[in-house]
Amino acid sequence: MTTVLSDTGVGPLLRGWRERRRVSQLELALRADSSARHISFVETGRSRPSEEMVLRLAEHLDVPVRERNSLLLAAGYAPRYSETALDDPSMAALREGIDRLLVGYEPYPALVVDGLYNVVAANRGITMLLADVAPRLLVPPLNAMRLTLHPEGLAPRVRNLPEWRGHLLHQMERQIALARSEPLRELYEEVAAYPVAAGTNGVGREDPPPLHPAFALPMVVEHQGRTLSFLSSISTFNTPMDVTVAELAIETFLPADPATVDYLRSVCG
Template identity: 80%
Template sequence: MTTVATGTGLGPLLRGWREQRKVSQLELALRADSSARHISFIETGRSRPSEELILRLAEHLDIPVRERNSLLLAAGYAPQYAQTALDDPSMGALREGIERLLTGYEPYPALVVDGTYTVVAANRGIAMLLDGVPEHLLAPPLNAMRLTLHPEGLAPKILNLREWRGHLLHQMERQIALARSQPLRELYEEVSAYPLPEPTGPDDREDPDPYPYFALPLRIEHEGHALSFISSISTFNTPMDVTVAELAIETFLPADPATVKYLQSPGG
C-alpha cells in the first residue's frame, strides 16, 4: 500500500500530499494560481500562506476534509470544517433523510458507514443477510468489513468470496492512499489477515449464473437461495462537515430476476 510522507509542520504535510498525488510544484502552482517559488517556500517553511491559499491548494490536491483542518492547524489557523456527531440536534434533517432513503430502498439491502466502515444505519434488507451471524460480531459498533470478511461472519455464505474479498481489500487500499487514516489501516491489516473459509454454497465454476453481469456481483447464499447484488456507493457532494464528508451510502441492486423475485416474495 502507498503511504504519505508525514511531518509536524505545514510544509512537510503539504509536500507529502503533493507527492502522494504525483503533482509537481509547478503544476500545483498553475492549478492554484500561485507560483512554484511560493509553493517551494511554503514546503520549506520560508513562507506562511494565507488561509485561502491553503484551502485552494487542498482543493486542487483533493485532500480529505479532515486533513484540510490539519493543514490549517499546522499553519496556525482555526479549523474550517466542524465535526458534528450524528446524534446532534443539528443533524436531524440528515438523519431523517438517511432513514427515508434506507426504508424506501427496502426490500433491497442498503446501509450507511463512516470512514472506517462502522455501520451508522442499515435497513431490513441488511438485517436479513445477517441472519445466523454470531452475536459477538453483531455487538456495537458494527463494522461492515469485519462482518463481511470474518470467517464467522458473512464470508462462508459468499459464493464468490475470493473475488469479492479482493474487491473489498482493493477498495480499502485506495481509501488508505487517498486519506491518511491509522484506524482504517489497522482495520485493513486485521481483515486482510482473516483466513479464507470454505463457502457453504456451490462455487461459481460449478453453478454458472445464466445472466451476464455489468459489474462484479456479490453472490451470497440465504436459506438455500443464491442471491446476486451489484453494489453502488454514494457520498455527499461538497460536504462542509467532517462527519458528513466521511459518510458513504451503499445500496445493493438485485443483479438478476431470481433475486428480485425472492426478495419481493412474502417469505423473502
Template identity: 75%
Template sequence: MTMVATEASVSTAAPDSKGVGPLLRAWRERRRISQLELALRADSSARHISFVETGRSRPSEEMVLRLAEHLDVPVRERNALLLAAGYAPRYPETPLDDPALDALRDGMERLIQGYEPYPALVVDAGYTVVAANRGITMLLDGIPEKLLHPPNAMRLTLHPEGLAPRIRNLREWRGHLVAQMERQLALHRSDQLRALYEEVTAYPVPEDAPGEEPEEPVPYFALPMRVEHEGRILSFVSSISTFNTPMDVTVAELAIETFLPADPATAKYLQTLAG
C-alpha cells in the same frame, strides 16, 4: 432499521512538527501533480509553491484551503493542514446523534428505507454501520451477536463467522473490499482504519473458499457479491454515494452503500419476500 450513534471513527491527524509544507508536498506527490500544474490550478506560481513546501514561505489560510481543494484533500485532513500552518480548524466534527444533524439522519433513514426490499446501509470512515435497512437485516440473519455490537461492515462481511462462508465468490469479493480499504488508507492517516485493515486481511481464507460459478454464467455488468440465503444464490452489485461538498468532518466521512440485484432471479426473490 436501526441508527447507531458512534464516536468519530478516524482521529484528526496531528499537525506535522515541520509545518504545513511537507504535508502539502506529500499530498501533491500523492496526486502526481507537478508544482507548476498545482500553481496553475491554484492561481499561484511554481516558485511560491516551492517556497511553501520548503518552509521558506508561510501560506495564508486561504491559500492552504485553496491548495487543499485542488489536491482533493479529505475534509479531516484539511483541518490537519490548517493546524500545521498555525490556523484554527475550519471544519467542525459534529457527533452523528447531535440534534443539528437530525435532518441528515432522518433523510438517510428515509432513503435506505425507500430502497427496500433491496439492501442498503450507511457507514462511517471506519466502516462502522450507522444505519441499515431490512434488506441488510435479511442478509445478516444468523450472524453471531458478537459481530453485531458494534456492527462493522468489513468485519461482518469477511469474518469467518460472518457472511464470508455464505459468499460464493469470496476470493473475488474479498479482493474488492481489501482494495477499497487500501484506497481509503491512502487518503486517511488513521491508526484505527489501519488496525481494521490488518485484522480483516489476517482472516483465514480456506483453500476451498466458495468461488464456483453458476451453471449458466450471467453477463454481469460489475463484480457481483454472490451470497447464499436459505438455499438460494442471490447476486448483488454495490454502489457507494457520499455527500457533495460537505462542510462537516462527520458528514464528509459518511457513505451510503446500496446493493442492486444483479440478475432477474434475485430481484424477483426479494420482491417476493417484500410481498
C-alpha cells in the same frame, strides 16, 4: 544569509499530499492559480501560506476534510470544518433523510457507514442478509468489513468470496492512500488476515460460482438455500462542511438478476 528550512509545519504536510497525488509543483501551481516558486517556498517553510491558499491547495490535492483541518492548524489557523456527532440535534434533518432513503430502497439492501466502515444505519434488506451471522459480530458498533469478511460473518456464504474479498481489500487500500488513517490501516490488517478456505467458493464447495454480469462484479451470497446476486454502489455527500458528513458513505445493493428481485420482494415486500 543562510536560509533555514523548516521540517515541520504545513509545508512538509502539503508536500506529502502533493507527492501522494503524484502532482508536480508546476501542475499544482497552475491548478491553484499560483506559481511553482511560491509552492516551493511554502513546502520548504520559506513562505507562510494564507488560510485561503491552504484551503485552495487542499482542494486541488483532494485532501480529505478531516486532514484539511490538520493543514490549517499546522499553518497557524483555526480549523474550518466541525465534527458533529450524528445524534446531535443539529443533525436531525440529515438523520431523517438517511432513514427515508434507506426505507425507500427496500426491499433491496442498503446501509450507511462512517470512515471506519462502522454501520450507522441499515434497512431491512441488510438485516435479512445478516440473519446467520454470529451474534458477537452484531454487537454495536457493527463493522461492515468484519461482517462481510469474518469467518463467522457473511464470508462462508459468499459464493465468490476470493473475488469479492479482493474487491473490498482493494477498496480499503485506495481509501488508506487517500486518507492518512491509522485506525483504518489497523482494520485493514485485521480483516486481511482473516483465513479463507483454499480451493472453495466460500461455502465449502468445489463448484464454481455463478457467471457474473459482464459489466460489474457482483456479491453472490447464499441465503436460506437460495443464491442471491447483488451489484454494489457507493454514494457520498457533495461539498461536505462537516467531518462526520464528509466520511459517511451510503452503500446500496442492486439485485443483479430477476430471481434475486423476486425473492427480496417476497420476503421483504
